[in-house]
Amino acid sequence: MQTPALAGGHPHCHAGAPLLRPAAPALRLACSLGSELRRRSLEWSPLRRERKARPSFCHPAGKATCLLRAGVTMSTRLPMRPPGSVPAVLLGFRPAPALTGALCLRQNLGSSSPGKKQSKENTITINCVTFPHPDTMPEQQLLKPTEWSYCDYFWADKKDPQGNGTVAGFELLLQKQLKGKQMQKEMSEFIRERIKIEEEYAKNLAKLSQNSLAAQEEGSLGEAWAQVKKSLADEAEVHLKFSAKLHSEVEKPLMNFRENFKKDMKKCDHHIADLRKQLASRYAAVEKARKALTERQRDLEMKTQQLEIKLSNKTEEDIKKARRKSTQAGDDLMRCVDLYNQAQSKWFEEMVTTTLELERLEVERVEMIRQHLCQYTQLRHETDMFNQSTVEPVDQLLRKVDPAKDRELWVREHKTGNIRPVDMEI
DSSP, rough: OOOOOOOOBTTTTTTTTTOOOOHHHHHHHHHHHHHHHHHHHSSSSGGGOOOOOOOOETTOSSSSSSEETEEEEEEEEOOOOOOTTTOOOGGGSSSOOOHHHHHHHHSSSOOOOTTTTOOOOOOETTTTTTOOOTOOOOOOSSSSSSTTTTHHHHOOOHHHHTSSSOHHHHHHHHHHHHHHHHHHEEEEEHHHHHHHHHHHHHHHHHHHHHTTTTTTOOHHHHHHHHHHHHHHHHHHHHHHHHHHHIIIIIHHHHHHHHTTHHHHHHHHHHHHHHHHHHHHHHHHHHHHHHHHHHHHHHHHHHHHHHHOOOOOOHHHHHHHHHHHHHHHHHHHOOOHHHHHHHHHHHHHHHHHHHHHHHHHHHHHHHHHHHHHHHHHHHHHHHHHHHHHHHHHHHHHHHHOHHHHHHHHHHHHHHOOOOOOOOOOOO
C-alpha cells in the first residue's frame, strides 16, 4: 500500500501559506515557480524511495522497535541462519513484514502541525537497547513458557546495589556461573577436610589398638577384650579406605570439574560485551545522523522561507543544494538505523543462544554435584557396614563370656590346695 507523502511539512512552514503578491505578471510567474519549488522541497525525497517490505522473524519486542528520542522507528529482525545454528525455540517466532526505513521515517516524521498530536511512541530505548514502550507494549509470549528460562528474564539492566551504575542482565548470569564454580570448589575443600579427619581418626584408632592397657585380662573376658582392641585396628583400616575413596570418587572430581571454566566464562563475557559495545556505537551513530537530519531540515526550511521573500537564481540553487543534503542526511539516517537493527539482532540472537548454554551448564553442574554427594553417602553407608562387621566378632565373644567358666579355668591353673583347715586337738 502506498503511503502518502508528508502532508504538512514543518510545523512552522505550511504548504498553504500565502505568498507576497507580485506587482507584475512576471513576478506572479516567478512566485508560482517558487511556490512549486517550495512544495517539492518539503516532500523529502528519501521518503519516496520505499523499498519492498520482506518477511522476517521478529524478536519478542514485536514487529518493529523504535528509537524514542530519534523519533525513528527501526525494524529489529532476527536474521535467518543456517538450520541447526539457531535454538529451535527461536523458530516459533511469527513471520511479519518488517517496516522499511523510508516507511518508518514517513510515519514518524510526518505532519506535526500544532493542531495535531503526534501518535504515542511504541518503543523506548534504555542503555542503547530498544524495548516496547510500557504504555503501548503488546503482549509478548515467553520463549520457553513455564520453565523460568534464563533467555526470558535477563534482557534489561539492573541497578548496581554497590554503586550508581547498572549491571547488565547477562552479567548477573555470569556472576551466578562463577559463584557456582566457587561453591563447587568450596565443597571440594569441605570433602578434603573430611578426608583429613578420617585419616587422623584412622591413625589414632590404629595407635590405640596397640595400647597394652588391660592386656593381662584372662579367660573368655580376656579374649573379648583382645577382640575389642583388634576391632579398632580393623576399623582404622576401614576408615583409611573410606578416606581414599572420598579423595578419588568425590573430592577430585569436584575439584577438577571444568578446570578452565573461568577462562571460558571470561571469553563468553567479552563476546557479549563486544556486541553490546557495538550496539552502543550504532546507537550513537543513529543519534548523530538524526541530529544531522534535523539540521538539514531546518536549513531547508529556512531557505524555503527566504524564497517567499526574495526570488533569485541563487536562492533556488541554495534550495536544490539544501534538498540534496537533506536527502543525503535521510539516507544516512536510514543506513544507521539499519546498522543498529542488525547489531541489535545479532546481540539478541547471541544473548538467547548464550543464556541457553549457561542454563544448560548450570543444570549440568548441579546434577554433577548431586551425583557425587550421592556417592559420598553411599561410601558412608558402606563404611558403616564395614565398621559393623568389625564389631561382630566382639559381640560373639561377649556372648560367650562365662564368669563361672573363667573361675574354673583360673582356679585349675592357680589353685594351691583343696584341703581345708580343722580344729586343733589337745
